Amino acid sequence: MAYPTQLGFQDAASPVMEEMLHFHDHTLMIIFLISVLVLYIIAAMVTATLTDIHILDSQGIEIVWTVLPAIILIMIALPSLRILYLMDEISDPHLTIKAIGHQWYWSYEYTDYEDLGFDAYMIPTQDLTPGQFRLLEADHRMVIPMESPIRILVTAEDVLHSWAVPALGVKMDAVPGRLNQTSFITSRPGIYFGQCSEICGANHSFMPIVVEAVPLEYFESWSSMMLEDA
The missing domain is CATH 1.10.287.90 (Helix Hairpins)
Structure with a gap:
């Protein structure tokens, strides 16, 4: 941050x-x-x-x-x-996530799970709680296991977007009708913020990206809870 x-x-x-x-x-x-x-x-x-x-x-x-x-x-x-x-270099990823850009929010699909997916919208300023960051917080975070190779498949539903998280060294264009891919490994637990880096329309600055890296056992608990709620 x-x-x-x-x-x-x-x-x-x-x-x-x-x-x-x-x-x-x-x-x-x-x-x-x-x-x-x-x-x-x-x-x-x-x-x-x-x-x-x-x-x-x-x-x-x-x-x-x-x-x-x-x-x-x-x-x-x-x-x-x-x-x-x-x-x-993308070799033997432990988890593959598909990030889909929309006007103006992100959708995430965990392709290794059958029904694990959600939309991530920015939390409005009036709904923020103390300690949260304006224009950067999303109602759903992309949770990943730390120290594991993660592959991100990036595409868009409507116009050009760009999935970018500076702390992870990731920036990949989201192009309608095309599937781009990149990978990364988080070296420590934490919450990492990013934003769409392509001028995609009127609400371009209101589609944040929040990646939360957690230990593997916490990720398994989170994924089980999400699958139960699906």
């Missing part, structure tokens, strides 16, 4: 998001070093301390400014490709 005056990302709750945070810091440091080098060269030329024609027109400096960017691109591309492969 984000907090006031926060400068960085939300705390990572999945291994993929932890890798993204490391990659962000890695790339940010490269950008910082490039900026310092460019500013130094500009300042040196403006103050006339770097005007030697033998340096500015030498073959050596041309080699440097050709090879150095190539090395920098490799340093960025390799960890980036590694994270992309980690995000696409």
Whole structure:
């Protein structure tokens, strides 16, 4: 959950998001070093301390400014490709959930169970209880077992939506007539908030996503209770 005056990302709750945070810091440091080098060269030329024609027109400096960017691109591309492969890797998920975007709410179907599914609507401001977050709370949470590979199948009923939970490093477009998939593992218990990240209409900002990660025994109790009520 984000907090006031926060400068960085939300705390990572999945291994993929932890890798993204490391990659962000890695790339940010490269950008910082490039900026310092460019500013130094500009300042040196403006103050006339770097005007030697033998340096500015030498073959050596041309080699440097050709090879150095190539090395920098490799340093960025390799960890980036590694994270992309980690995000696409879906092997033996313990649970598969289908998320369906509507104008303007989400539906969830637990495909491993025959009759386990529900709609999740945003709780209106006047109905919130103390401690709940405005525009982020839903009347039904997507409950999942922690430390288990979860596969999410994402689609939409009407227009484009996007299922996004920043703390889990998940963002997948919901396209009508198409079934997209992604996966994640929650590394700790907690409640993680997200929102539709595609401008889907007038009430785009009123279809929150609430994921609750719980130990396996609590998930089994919750699923049994939901099946009894179905």
